[in-house]
Each structure stands twice: as C-alpha cells, then as structure tokens.
Amino acid sequence: MCYSNRIIYNIDDVEMSHQKKYYKVADITIELGSDYPISENTFHPLLKQFEVTTPGLDMACIHHHFSFPDFSGNTRKKFTEVYKNDQFRIFKTQTSWIFYYTSIFPNDLPQKAIGIMNNDFSSVHIHTTDLTGENYKNGTFKTLTLFNTDQMLFAKLLCDRNGIMVHANGFNINGSGILLAGISGSGKSTLSNMLQKPNNGYEILCDDRMFIRKKDGKFWIFGNWCYGSHPCTSPSAAPLKGFMFLEKGVKNKITEIRDKHKIMPRLLQVLVKPLLDKKAWHQYFLTIEDMMKNIRFYTIEFDLSGDIYHEINTFLRIHK
C-alpha cells in the first residue's frame, strides 16, 4: 500500500527484512520498515511510548534503505532546488521531494542521507550508506527519518490534516490542553519547570514543538517526539483550552487577547514553517483562519513564586 508511489530508480531493491514497526502521533500512524532488522535499540526509548502494535486508519510509511539511489542521467535533470541550508538541500520533481541531508555533527550517524518523499509525504524512503547492520541495530535514533529532526515530515503531514506545528510547550492538565508559546528566551522552560510537579496533574506533552490538529470539530494538541532542547515528550493529547503567549511581567496574570489583529503577529512568530507548495499553503492558511475563529488566545505573565499554577487552574475551571 505504501510503496505504490515510490519513485522509480535504477537499483535493485531487495528488502532484507519484512519487519514493521508502528508509531502513532497526532492520530497519524507511521509504518516503519527497513532493509536491516530493527531491534529494540534501533530507536531511542523516547519513541517507544509512541509505538503501537497495528496499522491505523491514517497512515504514512517510511522505509530505510542502506544504499543510495541512482539519480543518473535524465532523472537528475528533473530536480528543481527549492531550499538549501547547512544541513539540507531539498529538491522537487513533479511527483517527489528529494531531501539531501548532511549532519553538522561529525560523530552523528548517519552523516548523510537521501530522503525521497512522494508529494503528500505518505511514502518516504530514506537512503544511507554509512550504517552497518550492527550500528543500525543499536542506533537509538531519535527520529524515524534518520535526519536530525522529523519536523519537516510532520509539518507537511499535519498541514494536509488541518493541523500546524508551533514553537510552544504543551500541557495536558487533567484532560485539558494549554499551549505556552514563545520564541527562544521567552521563559517557556522556566514556566514549564515551575508547573511540572509530581502528582499535580500537569503533564508536559513536548518541549518547544507542539502539534495542533482539528479533531471532532475542536482543536487538539498532541505530544510528539520532535522536541526542542529538553527531551520532554508524551503520546498524550488534549483538547486545546487556551493558546497562551508568554509575556514578561511582574504579576501572575492570564489575559485574553480580544483584538485578532494583535494575535496574528504573535502567532506568526511561533509557527514552525512547513515546506509547502502553493496549493498546500492555501490549506495551511485555511487552518490558521479556522484557528483564529475557534481558539481563544491569551497572554500569560508570571513571577517566580510559582503562583501562576493557581491562575492556570482557575482558568481551566472557568473554561472547562
């Protein structure tokens, strides 16, 4: 099912293993296959909590190969470069996205990888040449794409599913979700550390990368493994009750932003920009529009006393 859109290239693909693993995040199930055997240590323990035993209704497939595809001759001429930075060169063809990845850390494995995605990223083939069966077996990889992050994959998958990714810490507080959004240095980690106390019902869903997606008519927030600096992750999800932008202040206060024109610049600052073509951007904008209409946005100020915890609890009691 997941290989029907595979790009055709001139190598013999012999799948050495029919093992599959399944990981679920934001109601999307990722089927992971590999030409090498996958062991319990191939992926980092953080990903284990997202593992499920069966395929789901909404699937994307990733397969790991251990040789590079042959893009010789006419195939290569059809690539159009669409993005370049220290780690990625990304190309587009009519039917595929091609990611050339190079790690900036010399001890990383893999150092280089080529990812071939179909247009909607439902079929992803990752090619590397510097992994042996042994170091794949014990890889403890923190991503399924073997790139430094899976966020490019999910940014696109979410966009096609009325979702977005934001720079925010997300909390599931006894079944209610809040987002604490802000750029680096805004105090997200400070506030999050203050809120996470044993047995207080505050579960952090992810550090600095939260998935938001519409589900059953409401926006939900989803934990994921694409964390920023701190390895805080959870497979939990919760309906979003408040999207809160951190603001410097001296009091503990949560204030609703009623003027929508004041929300947009703040929201733009915290969006994790997806790699999208024109058509997908139209969909992305529709999701943003929907969020602006149906989510309440707030500013949150806090001092170091920890009393903001009570403000949040009161807020959630009012906005059940």
Place this chain on the structure above:
Amino acid sequence: MNISVNMHTVYKPSEKVIAKNLEGRIMIVPLVSGVGNLDDELFQLNETGSAVWEMLDGKNRLIDIANTLSREYEAPCETIERDILALIDKLMEKKFVIEAP
C-alpha cells in the same frame, strides 16, 4: 525610494508569492520555485497596506487606488499617494509585486 514606481502604472502581485487575507490583513509567503521558503519570514501588511494589496488587480493604476482610499478613509490624497508609493516601492524591492503589462 525606487524611482521607477509610478502612480500612473498598474501593478499586480507577483506569481512568486502567495497571499491570503486573514482577519482583514494580508499575509504574504514568498515562494522559491513554487515552494514557500523555510527561512523567509511570513509578511503581514497593515490595514492600509492590505487595502492597497486587495486593489492590485492588474487593472487599477496606483492613482486610482489612491483616489478610492482617499474617499474611503477621508484622508488627503497626497498623504495616501505618499504611503502607496512607499509601500509599492518596498513590495517591488522584495519582488512581491510587478508591473502589469
């Protein structure tokens, strides 16, 4: 200021951007080979800028836009013209708008 911006010229959005009106403000995404650039910022125009953008239909000259907005906002035409020239100059510089044929 780009001296080639002219009030009697017609301008229109470039095909190298995608623009959307969100809550009355125009959001602009620059495209590279048809794909949104990950490093570029998303641009948001203010109220006046958004009103101007909405009228860049490839038919209205800038002077026509200025006259319309001058009436709508009850503001002196000279002020509106100055603002429009500055805006179009910036948008031309970023290649968000082009002269319409």
